[in-house]
Amino acid sequence: MTKLPAPTVAALDESHRHSVGKIFHAGSSVIVHRSDDPAGYTVPPHSHRHVQLLCVFSGVVFVATGIGGWMIPPGHALLIPPRLEHSVEMMSDVSMRSVYLLPGDDALAKRFLQVLAVTQLVRSLIIEAIRLHDAGVEGRKSQLVLDLLAEEVSTLAPRPLGLPFPSDARLAELCRAFMEAPSAHLRLDQWADRLAMSRRTFTRFFLRETGLSFAAWRQQACLFACLPKLAAGAPVTQIAMLAGYDNVAAFTTMFTRRLGTPPRAYMRRALPG
The missing domain is CATH 2.60.120.10 (Jelly Rolls)
Incomplete structure (x- = not known):
């Protein structure tokens, strides 16, 4: 992780x-x-x-x-x-x-x-x-x-490999915990409830703190958590499941859309020398 x-x-x-x-x-x-x-x-x-x-x-x-x-x-x-x-x-x-x-x-x-x-x-x-x-x-x-x-x-x-982090301590704690156990199915309402906010208030708060929508940040955080595993040679199927995706195709589609190449091909890239 x-x-x-x-x-x-x-x-x-x-x-x-x-x-x-x-x-x-x-x-x-x-x-x-x-x-x-x-x-x-x-x-x-x-x-x-x-x-x-x-x-x-x-x-x-x-x-x-x-x-x-x-x-x-x-x-x-x-x-x-x-x-x-x-x-x-x-x-x-x-x-x-x-x-x-x-x-x-x-x-x-x-x-x-x-x-x-x-x-x-x-x-x-x-x-x-x-x-x-x-x-x-x-x-x-x-x-x-x-x-x-x-x-x-x-x-x-x-x-697109940046992940803005909030300055608010409570929200930052939730973000750090998510990076330890990412899930593509985490719902905005779960975090809104944790912070005792309405869905609308939390949406505005999260955007103000990170500059991203909750859905965009969650997807990027899932991507971050996957890269070290790919570098270590873990199977794409295992990585997709750990990231909370129901199938490899959905994970590969997300990965390719964000980084321009499928996950198996992406981590073969390295600079000799």
Whole structure:
């Protein structure tokens, strides 16, 4: 099941404290970084002064902020704005690449906190930027690679993998519990009763807190809970049943409509390198 990071601030471990500190104080306008972490590993809430393009080459990553959560499957990336506190949880064994850019690009600012589909060109540029960095290569070639990478990020297509979370504590508790045990059949009236609200009042309240209708949020939350299981190789039939769908066809239809490809094909995607 998808487990949301607890809403408390923990201390960064030594390795990530060193890594984040290095990124925060670096003078370069573009920095590249790679990391490979096991399932369950969590980087507690932190921030940095750079824009971060967090690119998942394999596995599934969940990034949580005070304004919502974002699930990043392989072949995708999240653009995180500067100084936004966020935590990163590995929902499976993960291989990530991050590109850090100093803020100032208006084109990038319009795409903050979007999950983006990574093109082959961007993948290749990230790999080359890291290779040059590891080899200590500086100069015109390195700068051209980084400049083109920054340019291409602004053209990446968004994917609907964001899940806004409410600020209201009571509603947030219900949302977190749902992520632990998602069900496509949960009715709006059940939560309205839990919060002692009328159906109409709850509908307006939920939309105001999340920016989504209850039905849209529920479907997206079910989708989130399924991605780590797909990455782990669980059968689609089992995942569909756990998500509360009566049959695989209904689940596959929802999945394909939201992500543009059937679930079996979707999780085969990964970025080598």
